[in-house]
Amino acid sequence: MTILAGIVVTGTEVLTGRVVDRNGPWCSEQLRELGVEHQSTVVVGDRPADILAALRWFEAQGCSLIITSGGLGPTADDLTATVVGEFQGRAMVVDEPLHVRITEILRRLTARWPNVDQDAIALGNLKQATIPEGATILEPIGTAPGLVVPSVGDGPTVVVLPGPPSELIPMWQVAAASEPFRSAIEGSAAIDQSMLRLFGIPESEIAATMRDAVDAGVDLDALEITTCLRRGEIEIVTRFAPEKTDVYEQFASFVAARHADTLFSTDGSTIDEQFATLLKGPPLLSLAVAESCTGGLVAARLTERPGASEYLRGGIVAYSNAAKVSLAHVAPQMIETNGAVSEEVAVALAEGARTALGADLGIGVTGIAGPDGGSEDKPVGLVWCAASLGGDRLAVRKLQLPGSRQVIRDRTTTVVLHLAASLLGSES
Numbered sequence: 001m002t003i004l005a006g007i008v009v010t011g012t013e014v015l016t017g018r019v020v021d022r023n024g025p026w027c028s029e030q031l032r033e034l035g036v037e038h039q040s041t042v043v044v045g046d047r048p049a050d051i052l053a054a055l056r057w058f059e060a061q062g063c064s065l066i067i068t069s070g071g072l073g074p075t076a077d078d079l080t081a082t083v084v085g086e087f088q089g090r091a092m093v094v095d096e097p098l099h100v101r102i103t104e105i106l107r108r109l110t111a112r113w114p115n116v117d118q119d120a121i122a123l124g125n126l127k128q129a130t131i132p133e134g135a136t137i138l139e140p141i142g143t144a145p146g147l148v149v150p151s152v153g154d155g156p157t158v159v160v161l162p163g164p165p166s167e168l169i170p171m172w173q174v175a176a177a178s179e180p181f182r183s184a185i186e187g188s189a190a191i192d193q194s195m196l197r198l199f200g201i202p203e204s205e206i207a208a209t210m211r212d213a214v215d216a217g218v219d220l221d222a223l224e225i226t227t228c229l230r231r232g233e234i235e236i237v238t239r240f241a242p243e244k245t246d247v248y249e250q251f252a253s254f255v256a257a258r259h260a261d262t263l264f265s266t267d268g269s270t271i272d273e274q275f276a277t278l279l280k281g282p283p284l285l286s287l288a289v290a291e292s293c294t295g296g297l298v299a300a301r302l303t304e305r306p307g308a309s310e311y312l313r314g315g316i317v318a319y320s321n322a323a324k325v326s327l328a329h330v331a332p333q334m335i336e337t338n339g340a341v342s343e344e345v346a347v348a349l350a351e352g353a354r355t356a357l358g359a360d361l362g363i364g365v366t367g368i369a370g371p372d373g374g375s376e377d378k379p380v381g382l383v384w385c386a387a388s389l390g391g392d393r394l395a396v397r398k399l400q401l402p403g404s405r406q407v408i409r410d411r412t413t414t415v416v417l418h419l420a421a422s423l424l425g426s427e428s
Helices: 023-033 048-060 080-088 096-110 117-127 165-177 180-186 204-213 242-258 273-282 297-302 323-326 332-338 345-355 406-427
Strands: 002-012 037-044 065-069 092-094 131-132 137-139 146-149 157-161 191-199 222-232 233-239 264-266 286-293 312-317 361-367 380-390 394-402
Touching: 002 023, 002 048, 002 264, 023 037, 023 065, 023 264, 048 065, 048 080, 080 092, 080 117, 080 131, 080 146, 080 157, 092 312, 096 117, 117 131, 117 165, 131 146, 137 157, 137 165, 146 165, 146 180, 146 222, 165 273, 165 323, 191 242, 204 222, 204 242, 233 242, 264 273, 273 286, 286 297, 286 323, 286 345, 297 312, 297 406, 312 323, 312 345, 323 332, 345 361, 345 380, 361 406, 380 406, 394 406
Parallel strands: 002 037, 002 065, 065 157, 286 312, 286 361
Antiparallel strands: 092 131, 137 146, 146 157, 191 233, 191 264, 222 233, 361 380, 380 394
16 A cells, blocks of 8 residues: 655745755655655745645645644744644644743753843744644654644644754654554555665666666566766665565666676665775775865765774875975976876875875875866866875776866765775775
8 A cells, every 4th residue: 555745844945945955855765664655845935825735735646644844943934833733724722731841941041141032932932832733742852842733534644843853853753653643654565775886887878778677578667766876876776565576686687787897886885885894804904095176075075984083094185286295295396297187196196195194095186176277188177096005006097077166076086985995895
């Protein structure tokens, strides 16, 4: 049985892009794990009519559950609870125990500001404690309570969650365990999901592979397959019912046979995770980075993973030629002869980082990210990358990347990780 759910993200700051929505994708994955099909996400501004229209639209789509995020604060533009009450035809009532709890929370928070307008605080407090009659209250993580508002007749149950992810995420489990929520998704069926990752292949090749898989008898209609180019890699995400696992395995095997040289992950693991695993060994290997055009993005990406201090010694941002010479010990004559963007300088940066920071593995990056600075011989998008374990244990790659400055720099970080991982892999 297919249970549909919709997500309504409220907030003019999200609608206009000042704040990036993280709640919608996160809630979508939680719904999948519960066997609920995510119909779509609608982002609306802080306008009651638009919020109400979104709720009614999801109801018309046959959604049994609607998740909202945002609009639960104390200010005049926080209107989600009131709109949900109108949508459900429920009166708005003050929940006195909730009122008391929020008052105590605010008393502690405002103690540090003795001159705050207490009347305004009291009004905001009362507003947050005013909820649709019959709603299940989710205890505040900050000051805003969440709500699970049961369905009326054949209509959807509405889960009302705060906007800050730090409040929404811990509140989710309580909401999902509530009786109205469980009733709304009763009969849901499991939805499995798997991911393949490929590197060094255009997305058009995957489209051709899928056509050939159909010709070979793989029932792709039984699978929901999406492909995405992200950070220079192709992600193939497949959703399927558990009873269609054999079909997915046929498809995955077909991709693996067709793209054995570019498929690097069959379990969804990222190159970041794989590279970290190689560094942690055994034996444990230390790493140092010297970057020019990426300006520290490689080091930043390496430190996105917790525990990176186990293997990462540090990084050098050698942006100017003088910094390349003084910090990474690149010979001035080498730069003068070959130019700062060259294979020789990339290798020297990798060696310089390795020796300067006493690491086993060194990475060097130099290039022209644009939009200016290119020439006929060395156009914008030209990047040289190197990874060195010392001596002749070396991997070098020349890139000519299209796109904006941001795209070139970001994609370079992916190439660098693959290059360094391939060097370590060849050594094992």
